[in-house]
Amino acid sequence: MKIxxxxxxxxxxxxxxxxxxxxxxxxxxxxxxxLVAGTVPPTEDSMSYFADQMGxxxxxxxxxxxxxxxxxxxxxxxxxxxxxxxxxxxxxxxTAKAGTVGRLAGLLYRWLTPAALIGRPRVCRxxxxxxxxxxxxxxxxxxxxxxxxxxxxxxxxxTDRIIVISDQQRQEIHGRFGVGRAQQxxxxxxxIDTGTYANWPERRxxxxxxxxxxxxxxxxxxxxxxxxxxxxxxxxxxxxQFKETFADAVPRRVRFxxxxxxxxxxxxEEEARGLNLxxxxxxxxxxxETFYPALxxxxxxxxxxxxxxxxxxxxxxxxxxxxxxxxxxxxxxGEPLESPKPLAPGYEICAxxxxxxxxxxxxxxxxxxxxxxxxxxxQRLGEQGxxxxxxxxxKDRLLQxxxxxxxxxxxxxxxxxxxxxxxxxxxx
Numbered sequence: 001m002k003i004x005x006x007x008x009x010x011x012x013x014x015x016x017x018x019x020x021x022x023x024x025x026x027x028x029x030x031x032x033x034x035l036v037a038g039t040v041p042p043t044e045d046s047m048s049y050f051a052d053q054m055g056x057x058x059x060x061x062x063x064x065x066x067x068x069x070x071x072x073x074x075x076x077x078x079x080x081x082x083x084x085x086x087x088x089x090x091x092x093x094x095t096a097k098a099g100t101v102g103r104l105a106g107l108l109y110r111w112l113t114p115a116a117l118i119g120r121p122r123v124c125r126x127x128x129x130x131x132x133x134x135x136x137x138x139x140x141x142x143x144x145x146x147x148x149x150x151x152x153x154x155x156x157x158x159t160d161r162i163i164v165i166s167d168q169q170r171q172e173i174h175g176r177f178g179v180g181r182a183q184q185x186x187x188x189x190x191x192i193d194t195g196t197y198a199n200w201p202e203r204r205x206x207x208x209x210x211x212x213x214x215x216x217x218x219x220x221x222x223x224x225x226x227x228x229x230x231x232x233x234x235x236x237x238x239x240x241q242f243k244e245t246f247a248d249a250v251p252r253r254v255r256f257x258x259x260x261x262x263x264x265x266x267x268x269e270e271e272a273r274g275l276n277l278x279x280x281x282x283x284x285x286x287x288x289e290t291f292y293p294a295l296x297x298x299x300x301x302x303x304x305x306x307x308x309x310x311x312x313x314x315x316x317x318x319x320x321x322x323x324x325x326x327x328x329x330x331x332x333x334g335e336p337l338e339s340p341k342p343l344a345p346g347y348e349i350c351a352x353x354x355x356x357x358x359x360x361x362x363x364x365x366x367x368x369x370x371x372x373x374x375x376x377x378x379q380r381l382g383e384q385g386x387x388x389x390x391x392x393x394x395k396d397r398l399l400q401x402x403x404x405x406x407x408x409x410x411x412x413x414x415x416x417x418x419x420x421x422x423x424x425x426x427x428x
Contacts, residue, residue: 001410003033004088006079008066008097009040010058012225012260012284014309015131016047018190018398019094024054025399034086036079038064038097043263044225045284066097079105080112083124089410092127099128100150107158125409128154129163129188132306132327135177137229148177155180160409163188165307166328186405190307191398194390197316200293207287207294211280217253218372221295223310224302226262231359233271234301234324238364240275246369254372257295259285292317296378297371302326303358311353312393315385320378321353322367330355334388349377352385 005023010016023035037058040046051058061078063071079102083091093102103126110121135148155162162184164170170187173179213219220239224230239256247254256277258268261284272279285291292298298314300323307328311321315332323329334351346363347370348355354367371378 001031002088004091006036006098006102007094009038010047011040011044012047020051020054020056023056075101076105080108083109090125090406094129096134103154103158125160126158127161137303151179165190166331168328168331188401191395193395196289200317203290204293206290218296219255220297221257222299223259225260226264231301231303232268237361241365242368250372315389318382318386320381324358325355
């Protein structure tokens with residue numbers, strides 16, 4: 001079986017890890033996957049090191065990048081020629097840009113053949129995964145509308161299955177924005193290598209010692225690219241409000257940590273100074289098994305998300321989380337719990353973390369105060385999150401879900417047996 005997997009770029013983030021895990025995990029002597037990726041712009045950090053660690057060598061198309069460009073035509077033609085050469089059974093695209101150029105090339109591949117004249121296009125199945133979506137909070141109204149119409153057309157013309165990573169995301173993409181038909185959709189949650197985070201307490205001191213944090217200090221961290229959609233400004237404003245309103249009532253030293261890099265770093269550092277905040281900007285780090293255990297609370301302030309890998313990894317380390325309820329975040333946090341005392345408006349205590357209304361800095365500060373002042377709550381939410389991730393977000397489950405999808409698309413017989421062999425071999 002031949003799989004052609006396409007992603008716009010292997011930048012720091014969940015989608016890059018996801019495609020590398022799938023490429024490595026479904027690899028065997030009888031199952032070939034070609035991973036195609038574009039270039040990572042200078043303003044972002046690359047995760048090529050992660051691909052190297054997993055033994056994955058992507059085929060890089062320098063013309064392919066995140067932004068719309070005249071070079072996209074070259075990318076489409078190169079992908080078309082690659083499909084002619086490889087003759088894939090399944091083309092699987094990830095993220096918006098790769099989904100567009102990959103499926104346009106697929107449209108050419110299916111129909112530019114003499115057999116199409118008698119209604120027999122080339123046989124190839126096309127799958128697209130929405131790790132998030134760009135239907136709000138990224139671009140202006142007209143550009144967003146154009147991209148939405150393109151997605152609707154591609155779903156209709158050249159997509160056999162649409163994968164979403166949460167039920168909430170399916171509701172948004174299909175129910176709210178009208179992309180695709182209901183029968184095209186399949187929910188396949190993300191997966192992580194849960195073994196990486198086993199025995200996390202043994203690694204708790206490493207980064208804390210690096211930062212000079214004492215045992216009683218509370219480290220509140222946020223992990224992610226320093227870009228507009230992640231809305232780190234809300235994190236800084238909430239930290240400032242916490243410092244002004246609640247810090248004196250907390251008998252612990254509270255410190256704020258930002259892990260990640262991006263085009264907004266200088267502006268965010270200046271904003272932190274303007275708010276008189278002592279925030280540690282640590283840049284991009286390649287040791288999640290070390291920095292997550294060091295944190296006491298992990299936050300997320302995004303305007304738009306799919307299912308954020310940072311929250312899943314935080315939960316795998318039994319870290320309590322506080323997050324804006326966008327995209328699939330609600331599915332991670334679970335249902336709201338009944339509180340024995342009235343809560344401030346704007347936040348809820350859920351089964352596995354605190355839910356915050358998007359953009360509400362005051363509610364975020366209130367939620368932080370509730371977590372920081374209640375160690376038992378932090379421990380309970382952290383453990384519930386850890387159990388949830390271990391049960392629902394393992395890499396083995398992800399590989400099995402995707403292999404089952406490919407088997408269903410390609411059909412019974414030799415190829416399904418080959419693919420099963422490949423997954424079992426990878427798991428072993």
